[in-house]
Amino acid sequence: MSELVDPTHTSTGLDNRKLGMWLFLATEVMLFSALIAAFLQMEARSPADANEILNIPITAVNTFILIISSTTVVLGLAAIQDGDRKKLLRYLVLTLLLGATFLSVQVFEYTQLLHEGLTPSGSLFGGAFYTLTGFHGLHVFIGLIWCVSLILMARKGIFSHRNYARVEIFGLYWHFVDIVWILLFTVVYLL
Amino acid sequence: MEEDQPIEKHKHPKYLLVFLALAILTLLELGVVYLPEQLRPVLLLSLSFIKATLVVLYFMHLKTDSRWFAFIFLVPFLLVFPMVLVLRLN
Numbered sequence: 001m002s003e004l005v006d007p008t009h010t011s012t013g014l015d016n017r018k019l020g021m022w023l024f025l026a027t028e029v030m031l032f033s034a035l036i037a038a039f040l041q042m043e044a045r046s047p048a049d050a051n052e053i054l055n056i057p058i059t060a061v062n063t064f065i066l067i068i069s070s071t072t073v074v075l076g077l078a079a080i081q082d083g084d085r086k087k088l089l090r091y092l093v094l095t096l097l098l099g100a101t102f103l104s105v106q107v108f109e110y111t112q113l114l115h116e117g118l119t120p121s122g123s124l125f126g127g128a129f130y131t132l133t134g135f136h137g138l139h140v141f142i143g144l145i146w147c148v149s150l151i152l153m154a155r156k157g158i159f160s161h162r163n164y165a166r167v168e169i170f171g172l173y174w175h176f177v178d179i180v181w182i183l184l185f186t187v188v189y190l191l
Numbered sequence: 192m193e194e195d196q197p198i199e200k201h202k203h204p205k206y207l208l209v210f211l212a213l214a215i216l217t218l219l220e221l222g223v224v225y226l227p228e229q230l231r232p233v234l235l236l237s238l239s240f241i242k243a244t245l246v247v248l249y250f251m252h253l254k255t256d257s258r259w260f261a262f263i264f265l266v267p268f269l270l271v272f273p274m275v276l277v278l279r280l281n
Contacts, residue, residue: 014259014260026264026266056221070246070250176251186236191231
């Protein structure tokens with residue numbers, strides 16, 4: 001993506017890259033709304049105690065981890081907007097570590113649940129649970145790969161107080177993934 | 192040269208305060224689980240809605256950015272609400 005194009009010279013006056021990301025996030029809203037709605041329908045057709053097998057404490061910690069990672073992304077963006085390349089790199093690495101921790105805890109949770117008998121094909125609830133949380137996990141995984149590429153770029157000193165759009169756009173994606181989890185935690189685990 | 196010019200300090204939202212609010216709201220959500228069942232759905236959904244709004248407004252900068260981004264993001268919810276309503280009524 002060329003940083004040489006002046007975004008204010010677009011026909012909308014908006015940065016095309018940011019516009020593109022917001023449009024993409026709008027489609028993601030539709031995707032996760034459909035998945036959440038499907039989950040709720042499957043849960044309604046399952047025994048009332050279907051979600052009691054889920055581990056709330058460990059998932060609550062995981063929710064905190066993701067919220068912290070959203071904070072580190074936005075602090076990293078603030079740092080590079082002020083020209084601090086070293087801080088940006090530190091915050092991106094922190095984000096990567098936190099995101100990887102979140103995924104690891106998810107994988108651990110999955111192995112526990114599978115061991116306790118909740119399988120994707122074993123029940124309506126199981127199928128819905130793994131589909132919904134699995135899609136979210138996949139989004140986190142893609143975000144981590146993206147974060148690694150940003151870290152490599154940051155190490156080369158590509159970003160500056162004038163050139164940080166790609167960090168901002170990654171941030172938008174990562175915050176959205178966090179928002180989806182905020183909703184998932186409530187709908188799947190707490191309700 | 193780019194580095195010779197003094198960098199204009201951006202005015203940043205208070206991100207750490209927002210994080211604190213998110214942490215407190217998450218703790219409150221955990222507390223709601225101990226309340227009577229009838230209260231739980233409204234309280235939990237309200238708390239998670241507030242958390243999501245904080246992230247969208249401050250972390251995603253929708254509060255200060257162009258209204259077009261907010262419009263683009265909110266339009267799908269116009270489709271989502273009827274969908275959820277129809278499914279609930281079924």
